[in-house]
Amino acid sequence: AAAKPNRSKSEHVKPEIAQVVVDAKTGRSYCKGKLLGKGGFARCYEMTDLANNKMYAVKVIPQSRVSKPHQREKIINEIELHKSLQHKHVVKFSHHFEDQDNIYIFLELCSRKSLAHIWKARHTLTDPEVRYYLKQIISSLKYLHNKGILHRDLKLGIVFIGRFWAGKVSLHAVFFTPEVLNRQGHGTESDVWSLGCVVYTLLCGNPPFETLDLKETYKCIKEVRYSLPPSLTPSAQKLISAILQKNPSDRLTLDQILAHEYFTKGFTPEKLPPSSCVMVPELNPPSPA
Numbered sequence: 354a355a356a357k358p359n360r361s362k363s364e365h366v367k368p369e370i371a372q373v374v375v376d377a378k379t380g381r382s383y384c385k386g387k388l389l390g391k392g393g394f395a396r397c398y399e400m401t402d403l404a405n406n407k408m409y410a411v412k413v414i415p416q417s418r419v420s421k422p423h424q425r426e427k428i429i430n431e432i433e434l435h436k437s438l439q440h441k442h443v444v445k446f447s448h449h450f451e452d453q454d455n456i457y458i459f460l461e462l463c464s465r466k467s468l469a470h471i472w473k474a475r476h477t478l479t480d481p482e483v484r485y486y487l488k489q490i491i492s493s494l495k496y497l498h499n500k501g502i503l504h505r506d507l508k509l510g511i512v513f514i515g516r517f518w519a520g521k522v523s524l525h526a527v528f529f530t531p532e533v534l535n536r537q538g539h540g541t542e543s544d545v546w547s548l549g550c551v552v553y554t555l556l557c558g559n560p561p562f563e564t565l566d567l568k569e570t571y572k573c574i575k576e577v578r579y580s581l582p583p584s585l586t587p588s589a590q591k592l593i594s595a596i597l598q599k600n601p602s603d604r605l606t607l608d609q610i611l612a613h614e615y616f617t618k619g620f621t622p623e624k625l626p627p628s629s630c631v632m633v634p635e636l637n638p639p640s641p642a
């Protein structure tokens with residue numbers, strides 16, 4: 354049978370987001386580009402400012418998803434918080450606006466995506482590369498913790514790789530009420546625990562507490578039961594063991610991690626070659642002379 358003309362479909366499908374959206378306050382027009390993926394309430398797109406061709410990663414949140422006051426408040430809080438942050442290794446918030454269909458949150462576009470993508474392509478990273486990314490993530494966490502902000506959702510997928518390979522932590526589920534820092538619940542030590550899991554995953558190629566059964570995984574986490582592969586360098590093994598401690602106050606602090614022999618006795622490159630997202634990079638560490 355002849356292929357059915359698909360125009361009938363397009364006639365009825367209302368585009369969730371128009372090709373061009375206009376910020377009524379500034380009059381600026383933005384052209385929607387490719388879908389980057391879904392993040393929380395939002396569908397995320399590349400969008401281009403037609404006045405200067407600047408590109409952004411934009412979270413597009415349908416008004417229908419924030420119709421209840423508390424949902425709207427959550428988004429407004431996230432925006433207000435993100436607006437107040439300026440740090441080299443924290444994803445830059447540019448601006449936001451809304452129209453009758455959506456709320457648009459314009460963030461820095463990180464076209465190299467995230468550490469999750471690099472990890473999937475490389476499976477394991479070398480110590481120098483892990484030191485490079487770890488320093489940047491620690492720098493962003495110290496900035497957040499000093500402002501009484503906990504990240505609470507640190508993982509490979511939220512460390513975006515900006516231009517010049519700078520790691521940029523994005524704030525998907527941050528907690529920002531200072532009292533949270535003191536409450537027994539989730540202190541800075543919990544962000545450090547997540548950091549330990551990120552280091553383990555990047556060096557070993559799989560998360561520390563991954564099993565086939567979710568209940569079993571929870572048991573491993575509660576008992577801090579994980580294996581340290583012999584392939585790890587001794588200082589990497591020591592670092593991971595010093596972070597993945599059951600008792601939060603036994604874990605290294607961010608400053609203690611930076612002072613650990615893993616960093617002091619190891620070379621950290623200033624920058625990484627683009628090839629390092631697909632293959633082991635040729636790094637020329639300074640001769641020990």
Ligand SMILES: CC[C@@H]1C(=O)N(C)c2cncnc2N1C1CCCC1
Binds near residue numbers: 391461524
């Ligand atoms: C816009 C959301 C999120 C993000 O936060 N940034 C900074 C980002 C920056 N550049 C590309 N993608 C980004 N993402 C992806 C889009 C789909 C899932 C997460």
